[in-house]
Amino acid sequence: MAAKQKKRYVMVIDTLLCIGCGDCVVACKMENEVPDGLSRDWVVEEVQGEFPNLHVEYRSERCNHCSNPPCVYACPTGASFIDEDSNITLVDPELCTGCKSCVAACPYDARFIMPEGYVSKCTFCMHRVNDGEDPACVSVCPTHCMYFGDLNDPESEVSQLLKQRQHKTIAPETGTDPNIFYLT
Amino acid sequence: MPTSFNRRDFIKIGAAAGIGTAMVGPSLFRRHPTARTTYPRQQGDLIETSPTYCEICFWKCAGWVHSKNGKPWKVVGHPEDQHSHGRLCTRGTGGIGAYTDPERLKRPLIRVEERGEQVFREVSWDEALDYIAHKLSVIKETHGPESLAMFSHGTGASHWKTLTKAYGSACITAPSFAQCRGPRAAGFYLTYGDVVGSPERTDIANSRCMVLIGSHLGENLHNGQVQEMGTFLANGGEMIVVDPRFSTAAGKAKHWLPIKPSTDLALILAWIHVLIEEELYDRDYVERYTTGFEQLKEAVATNTPEWAYPITTIEPAVIRETARTMARYAPATLVHPGRHVTWYGDDTQRSRAIAILNALLGSWGREGGFYIPQTAQVPEYPHPEYPEPSWKMCEETQKIFPYALSPVASHIRDMTVAPPAPDKQVKAWLVYGSNLILSLPDIEKTIQAIQNLDLLVVIDIMPAEICGWADVVLPEATYLERYDDLRISPGRRPQIALRAPAFEPMYDTKPSGWIVKKLAAKMGLSQYFPWEDDEDYLDWRLRQIGSSLDEMLEIGVKTLPSQGPLYFPPGADVTFNTPSGMIELYSEQLEQYGFDPIPVYRAHQEPPAGYYRLIQGRSPFHTFARTTNNPILTELQDENTLWVHPTTAKDWGLETGQYVHLENQDGKHSTFPIRVQITERIRTDCVYMVHGFGHSQKQMSRSYGKGMDDNELVTNVDVDPIMGGTGRRSNFVTFKLENATPMEAA
Numbered sequence: 001m002a003a004k005q006k007k008r009y010v011m012v013i014d015t016l017l018c019i020g021c022g023d024c025v026v027a028c029k030m031e032n033e034v035p036d037g038l039s040r041d042w043v044v045e046e047v048q049g050e051f052p053n054l055h056v057e058y059r060s061e062r063c064n065h066c067s068n069p070p071c072v073y074a075c076p077t078g079a080s081f082i083d084e085d086s087n088i089t090l091v092d093p094e095l096c097t098g099c100k101s102c103v104a105a106c107p108y109d110a111r112f113i114m115p116e117g118y119v120s121k122c123t124f125c126m127h128r129v130n131d132g133e134d135p136a137c138v139s140v141c142p143t144h145c146m147y148f149g150d151l152n153d154p155e156s157e158v159s160q161l162l163k164q165r166q167h168k169t170i171a172p173e174t175g176t177d178p179n180i181f182y183l184t
Numbered sequence: 185m186p187t188s189f190n191r192r193d194f195i196k197i198g199a200a201a202g203i204g205t206a207m208v209g210p211s212l213f214r215r216h217p218t219a220r221t222t223y224p225r226q227q228g229d230l231i232e233t234s235p236t237y238c239e240i241c242f243w244k245c246a247g248w249v250h251s252k253n254g255k256p257w258k259v260v261g262h263p264e265d266q267h268s269h270g271r272l273c274t275r276g277t278g279g280i281g282a283y284t285d286p287e288r289l290k291r292p293l294i295r296v297e298e299r300g301e302q303v304f305r306e307v308s309w310d311e312a313l314d315y316i317a318h319k320l321s322v323i324k325e326t327h328g329p330e331s332l333a334m335f336s337h338g339t340g341a342s343h344w345k346t347l348t349k350a351y352g353s354a355c356i357t358a359p360s361f362a363q364c365r366g367p368r369a370a371g372f373y374l375t376y377g378d379v380v381g382s383p384e385r386t387d388i389a390n391s392r393c394m395v396l397i398g399s400h401l402g403e404n405l406h407n408g409q410v411q412e413m414g415t416f417l418a419n420g421g422e423m424i425v426v427d428p429r430f431s432t433a434a435g436k437a438k439h440w441l442p443i444k445p446s447t448d449l450a451l452i453l454a455w456i457h458v459l460i461e462e463e464l465y466d467r468d469y470v471e472r473y474t475t476g477f478e479q480l481k482e483a484v485a486t487n488t489p490e491w492a493y494p495i496t497t498i499e500p501a502v503i504r505e506t507a508r509t510m511a512r513y514a515p516a517t518l519v520h521p522g523r524h525v526t527w528y529g530d531d532t533q534r535s536r537a538i539a540i541l542n543a544l545l546g547s548w549g550r551e552g553g554f555y556i557p558q559t560a561q562v563p564e565y566p567h568p569e570y571p572e573p574s575w576k577m578c579e580e581t582q583k584i585f586p587y588a589l590s591p592v593a594s595h596i597r598d599m600t601v602a603p604p605a606p607d608k609q610v611k612a613w614l615v616y617g618s619n620l621i622l623s624l625p626d627i628e629k630t631i632q633a634i635q636n637l638d639l640l641v642v643i644d645i646m647p648a649e650i651c652g653w654a655d656v657v658l659p660e661a662t663y664l665e666r667y668d669d670l671r672i673s674p675g676r677r678p679q680i681a682l683r684a685p686a687f688e689p690m691y692d693t694k695p696s697g698w699i700v701k702k703l704a705a706k707m708g709l710s711q712y713f714p715w716e717d718d719e720d721y722l723d724w725r726l727r728q729i730g731s732s733l734d735e736m737l738e739i740g741v742k743t744l745p746s747q748g749p750l751y752f753p754p755g756a757d758v759t760f761n762t763p764s765g766m767i768e769l770y771s772e773q774l775e776q777y778g779f780d781p782i783p784v785y786r787a788h789q790e791p792p793a794g795y796y797r798l799i800q801g802r803s804p805f806h807t808f809a810r811t812t813n814n815p816i817l818t819e820l821q822d823e824n825t826l827w828v829h830p831t832t833a834k835d836w837g838l839e840t841g842q843y844v845h846l847e848n849q850d851g852k853h854s855t856f857p858i859r860v861q862i863t864e865r866i867r868t869d870c871v872y873m874v875h876g877f878g879h880s881q882k883q884m885s886r887s888y889g890k891g892m893d894d895n896e897l898v899t900n901v902d903v904d905p906i907m908g909g910t911g912r913r914s915n916f917v918t919f920k921l922e923n924a925t926p927m928e929a930a
């Protein structure tokens with residue numbers, strides 16, 4: 001039996017189309033029932049230049065599901081782990097003691113403590129992905145600026161986009177090998 | 185006999201006296217996960233869906249409401265829906281917050297006097313509706329039924345409109361006309377004999393060049409248009425954005441023209457000049473379909489880019505280049521007509537100029553410009569003829585504003601203060617989902633009008649400011665808890681959508697269908713509401729087109745057969761609904777009323793030294809003042825900020841994050857302070873804030889005192905003489921730095 005190839009799920013976000021409307025943030029909150037005051041994704045607005053020569057970039061940000069994840073290394077109980085069939089980084093609430101080591105280790109500030117005491121963050125909506133759906137944020141984006149797929153599949157839309165378009169990642173210097181890519 | 189008052193005090197809703205009980209209703213708004221898990225969907229969860237269309241804004245996107253194990257979960261777009269294409273916007277996605285907001289109106293309230301103080305008493309529906317029925321019968325006897333005015337914004341208003349007509353009044357208005365898109369309707373109607381409509385007939389998805397003039401698509405999150413803008417940009421469309429602010433759209437544009445505010449018409453005339461001078465216009469289209477070209481050519485002969493430069497601060501070369509860009513892609517060039525266009529009082533003329541520019545580009549009725557919309561035809565439920573009013577408000581309005589295509593809300597307000605004749609008085613208002621205190625400029629006059637009324641009934645979801653002035657407040661169920669009439673709106677295909685209740689109404693709230701039918705019975709008007717209930721009403725209408733309520737509950741959205749082409753066939757003869765049957769570049773209709781037959785630029789007031797023009801706009805997180813207490817959406821934005829250029833900030837010693845008060849040219853001081861946001865994204869001669877904040881109702885704890893209400897600073901109103909629009913952008917503010925401390929957190 002041929003070994004099933006492991007997925008490398010990535011998100012590709014086109015900053016030329018993103019309008020910073022926050023629909024991704026609300027869709028995630030609703031889908032994942034994230035408690036008041038907390039969120040798994042957020043939008044960054046960066047303004048460069050001086051009037052009238054200006055550039056604005058909006059970025060929808062979240063856990064980067066890094067291929068080299070400092071949060072997983074920092075976890076003393078094994079609660080933070082990478083899903084075995086993919087690169088999706090998850091937290092097992094039963095094992096999490098809420099020690100916040102991972103919160104401190106994450107360069108993207110993507111993790112937070114739930115009211116119940118365990119750590120939470122973006123799961124790439126794994127429950128949806130397992131059903132063949134896009135993550136909630138991707139599925140709702142009104143400008144269609146977000147793409148989700150398997151980078152190990154050279155034919156996938158995300159692979160093609162990264163081949164064709166200029167892109168960047170956030171804080172690559174930290175060596176995390178992030179899996180959220182921004183088209184510029 | 186109900187107590188009557190000769191004067192109303194503003195009542196804070198929480199000061200309710202009487203039968204107050206502990207808060208009731210199921211705690212359906214808990215959103216904490218019930219299990220210790222990261223995954224929201226477990227095996228064995230019972231997921232139920234029901235169809236709706238959104239009421240968080242006027243776009244009315246169709247979607248599916250999901251509940252999980254009997255509790256509200258989420259609302260997602262309906263894939264077949266041409267308003268949303270399966271994707272709701274930020275506000276619609278957070279729509280459940282309207283349902284879960286614990287500060288909603290909960291029970292009917294009646295104003296009473298107790299120990300010399302006016303308070304609201306919680307009453308039963310029977311008592312509230314008896315009170316209204318009695319008052320309306322006295323008013324009908326004393327002043328005639330025509331003295332009832334109805335203000336509406338939202339779908340549930342349809343029932344109240346029926347009641348108003350059955351009672352004998354034709355005075356039905358919506359602030360969305362004279363306070364928002366009316367000038368566009370008049371300008372396009374005068375030119376093409378047709379309106380742009382809602383959703384707009386803009387063919388953005390197929391455009392190759394789009395011009396936005398003050399319109400900030402992307403911040404105003406008109407879902408279908410924003411989605412099409414995404415398609416347009418992904419296809420490499422060239423955008424030209426005219427805005428004193430580097431809007432989100434400007435950030436996506438090839439050309440940003442940071443125009444001096446109030447001078448847009450000069451720029452548009454210069455563009456028209458260039459298209460004609462350089463013979464870049466669509467000659468065949470102009471010859472075939474338009475009249476008045478020679479007069480237009482002559483009228484704009486002096487409107488050169490060099491003429492426009494000192495007025496607009498846009499360089500002649502840029503004006504020429506952008507005009508040529510438009511011509512290059514024509515007819516797939518869309519000069520967007522905007523939506524909230526009541527700015528300077530000459531807004532119909534500016535909309536006319538935009539209509540004319542589109543005609544020169546040949547974009548009306550052409551792919552990538554404006555398509556020909558299609559609307560489903562669904563017969564009305566039969567009812568007796570409405571009584572004929574002895575006088576009609578729209579006729580009174582049109583004596584003053586000849587192209588008021590709808591009664592003008594601000595004019596009805598004014599006529600309530602000063603009636604046109606002793607026998608033409610307005611003595612009662614029904615206000616549905618329309619917070620007139622924040623939406624009509626000149627708040628003092630609005631309050632003066634309210635003091636002249638014998639009855640003010642407010643139907644709302646939230647304790648909006650207008651409720652504080654009401655005699656009776658009726659708490660409506662949210663869109664997630666009720667049926668409403670079918671959504672029948674124009675689009676590329678005829679399409680209908682159903683809204684069905686996903687949840688039982690919380691508290692003692694009721695759907696308008698139920699409220700109005702019960703009230704009509706008390707008023708002896710039941711014959712106008714001959715159906716059993718909402719379900720019977722909807723099923724009858726649906727059966728007339730071969731559908732049924734059962735079918736629509738299953739499918740939510742139904743697309744009907746196409747009615748014809750979306751664009752003028754090449755070389756086709758087209759008759760326009762204008763007196764000449766042509767597109768009227770020169771308007772004899774306007775000339776006949778003494779208005780400019782071709783738009784003419786006239787300078788507007790300038791800010792005095794030390795003052796800045798106040799401009800307002802939209803946020804993608806909120807719908808005007810309607811959603812600023814929504815617990816989900818306030819997490820994204822709970823106050824507005826004041827955009828200030830760094831030079832201005834330096835002059836005043838301002839820092840980002842600091843709270844300031846503002847005072848306008850008439851000495852009107854802001855009630856609440858606003859946080860300064862220093863940004864390069866705005867000119868030095870204006871400041872900017874998002875509309876809808878600075879609520880003064882303490883019972884809306886998430887919005888009370890958060891940010892500033894721009895409307896209270898709009899005391900100078902430039903009225904559009906053609907259609908009665910209320911231009912609000914000739915108000916100038918200066919900084920008041922003393923005692924500007926933010927409101928204490930609630």
